Amino acid sequence: MLMFCPTCANTLGVEEGLNCLRFSCNTCPYIYNISRHMGIKIYPKLKEVDDVLGGAAAWDNVDSTEERCPKCSHPRAYFMQIQTRSADEPMTTFYKCCNHQCGHRWRE
Incomplete structure (x- = not known):
């Protein structure tokens, strides 16, 4: 899951804070401590393969x-x-x- 800074709308990076991980912005001082597991797995739908020789x-x-x-x-x-x-x-x-x-x- 890609998080964006609510102040400047840049993407947030993950860094180690005091006893936890946190999201931080590289362009402004915004920091958000991560208190729980955040993640979603999204698997893309694959296109069907066409037979090049016509099947x-x-x-x-x-x-x-x-x-x-x-x-x-x-x-x-x-x-x-x-x-x-x-x-x-x-x-x-x-x-x-x-x-x-x-x-x-x-x-x-």
Whole structure:
């Protein structure tokens, strides 16, 4: 919890006083002794992560090619190309094995 000085509206710092901790202002003589535990934990709500490659639906309308799967050696694989780097770099080709029991994914 961030505390502000009621006199000058600057943020208060915590320092050690006589037998206790206290809030003190760095620009004016305001001091407030802390007599009890003061604190609140607020956890931010995290944004949901979007799948960069479009999720499972991205593979619905793709073509297949003669690319051998490195895992099961199936002779065909689905593929799609996505620009993952700057425009002067070549596109990245993503593959998914056509063997539905394997489904291995890799890229070039």
